[in-house]
Amino acid sequence: MWSHRIHDLILALALALLAPLTLQAQGSTAPAAGTAPAADARAATGGAQTLEDILARQRGERIDDAFRRNAIGSPEAAQPPSAPLGTLGGASDPELWRALRYDEAELTSSVPGDVAKVVIQDGGMRWLEWRRGPLPKYGGYMLLGMIALLVLFYLLRGKIRLDGEKTGRTVLRFRAIERIAHWSMAIPFILLAITGLSLLFGRQYLIPVFGKETYALLAAGGKYVHNYIAWWFMAGLVLSFFLWVWKNFPERADIGWLLRAGGLLSRGVHPPAGKFNAGEKIIFWIVIWFGAGISLTGLSLEFPFEIRIFSSIFWFLNNLGIPQMLGFDELRTALTPQEEMQFAQLTHAAIAFVFMTVIIAHIYLGSVGMEGALDAMTSGKVDVQWAKEHHSLWYEELVAKGGGGDQPASDGARSNSTTRAG
Numbered sequence: 001m002w003s004h005r006i007h008d009l010i011l012a013l014a015l016a017l018l019a020p021l022t023l024q025a026q027g028s029t030a031p032a033a034g035t036a037p038a039a040d041a042r043a044a045t046g047g048a049q050t051l052e053d054i055l056a057r058q059r060g061e062r063i064d065d066a067f068r069r070n071a072i073g074s075p076e077a078a079q080p081p082s083a084p085l086g087t088l089g090g091a092s093d094p095e096l097w098r099a100l101r102y103d104e105a106e107l108t109s110s111v112p113g114d115v116a117k118v119v120i121q122d123g124g125m126r127w128l129e130w131r132r133g134p135l136p137k138y139g140g141y142m143l144l145g146m147i148a149l150l151v152l153f154y155l156l157r158g159k160i161r162l163d164g165e166k167t168g169r170t171v172l173r174f175r176a177i178e179r180i181a182h183w184s185m186a187i188p189f190i191l192l193a194i195t196g197l198s199l200l201f202g203r204q205y206l207i208p209v210f211g212k213e214t215y216a217l218l219a220a221g222g223k224y225v226h227n228y229i230a231w232w233f234m235a236g237l238v239l240s241f242f243l244w245v246w247k248n249f250p251e252r253a254d255i256g257w258l259l260r261a262g263g264l265l266s267r268g269v270h271p272p273a274g275k276f277n278a279g280e281k282i283i284f285w286i287v288i289w290f291g292a293g294i295s296l297t298g299l300s301l302e303f304p305f306e307i308r309i310f311s312s313i314f315w316f317l318n319n320l321g322i323p324q325m326l327g328f329d330e331l332r333t334a335l336t337p338q339e340e341m342q343f344a345q346l347t348h349a350a351i352a353f354v355f356m357t358v359i360i361a362h363i364y365l366g367s368v369g370m371e372g373a374l375d376a377m378t379s380g381k382v383d384v385q386w387a388k389e390h391h392s393l394w395y396e397e398l399v400a401k402g403g404g405g406d407q408p409a410s411d412g413a414r415s416n417s418t419t420r421a422g
């Protein structure tokens with residue numbers, strides 16, 4: 001009994017003596033205020049994050065989390081349970097949770113594939129914040145900004161009219177197959193834009209108007225339209241590419257056209273241009289590249305987890321040294337399947353916003369903005385005066401080939417009067 005009391009007393013005294021030493025040791029490793037946490041600062045927190053780490057994360061700074069990412073135990077180096085001092089695993093519970101958090105844990109799942117093996121995926125939150133934050137905000141500003149610019153342009157410049165008199169004679173500008181290709185991009189693009197925008201903005205703007213029930217129907221229908229119509233757009237894109245790529249390589253005349261802004265800003269100015277002017281060539285290449293990008297990311301979304309593109313794209317960019325050149329770290333190439341989908345969705349929508357912004361300007365110039373332009377894509381024929389003013393080099397080529405739309409279009413000899421498109 002007494003011996004127990006003496007033992008407890010000695011223990012209490014020893015603890016009382018050691019306590020200041022322990023506190024002093026901890027105090028000596030604490031980082032000075034405002035400095036980055038030293039490696040041994042984390043030793044003071046038992047390897048966990050420090051206050052500095054937490055504050056840095058709250059300031060939105062990236063911290064090197066290798067101290068956590070790599071602290072996931074070592075099951076393969078563990079002593080078997082039968083060996084002396086054998087363990088039951090080689091990874092403690094915190095180490096196991098960290099391994100799950102960083103997608104490093106060896107898991108088995110009854111669901112085939114690697115998707116179900118990702119238990120914690122914190123990228124989902126970042127994706128959600130982008131999807132409901134900067135993406136619709138800046139995308140929306142961009143679309144509205146372009147519409148405002150076009151209204152301003154219309155008010156200042158008005159409709160771009162022919163300077164000369166219409167001749168009544170026409171030349172064939174686009175063959176039927178070219179018009180089919182064009183409208184096979186245009187009609188689905190507009191349907192895709194409407195359904196895509198209503199999926200992104202619906203919660204904010206459509207539910208208050210239509211109510212949840214009706215919006216649910218609209219959204220489900222919109223999703224089907226979006227998914228199926230996309231194939232029509234892709235077919236139109238491929239067809240347009242093969243029909244028009246030959247006429248869209250840069251030429252000497254393009255420089256003069258660009259320097260004079262295509263004559264769009266002033267009356268009576270008509271820089272020479274071939275079948276497509278420099279502005280149209282730029283639109284063409286935007287349509288092709290953005291069309292390819294939107295199709296690829298769209299396919300990845302349409303077949304979830306089956307088409308993964310971003311790890312390869314990031315690998316490729318790293319090898320070209322592009323992120324490094326821009327002052328970023330190398331991009332992560334080990335992406336979870338969920339992250340692939342998150343990148344696909346954000347990129348798809350970002351491309352769509354820029355694409356729509358450009359196409360709104362194109363639609364304006366191709367319809368109400370310029371007299372006679374729409375004829376080229378409806379009947380396929382344009383007035384000779386229009387051809388001379390807007391595409392003089394192309395018209396000269398037609399004349400040199402023996403065409404030129406010399407008969408009036410209305411005299412019944414249409415096959416003679418309408419020159420073949422070049």
Ligand code: HEM
Nearest residue numbers: 185186189190280283284287359363366367373374376377
């Ligand atoms: C209502 C919508 C649209 C209208 C009224 C329209 C009108 C036109 C017109 C009149 C042309 C011929 C211009 C010329 O003769 O030089 C044209 C060409 C073209 N359109 Fe459209 N378009 C529309 C939508 C689209 C869409 C959605 C796309 C692609 C996503 C597109 C891509 C093109 C391309 C690549 C060309 C050839 C290059 C160029 O002229 O810029 N168009 N469009």
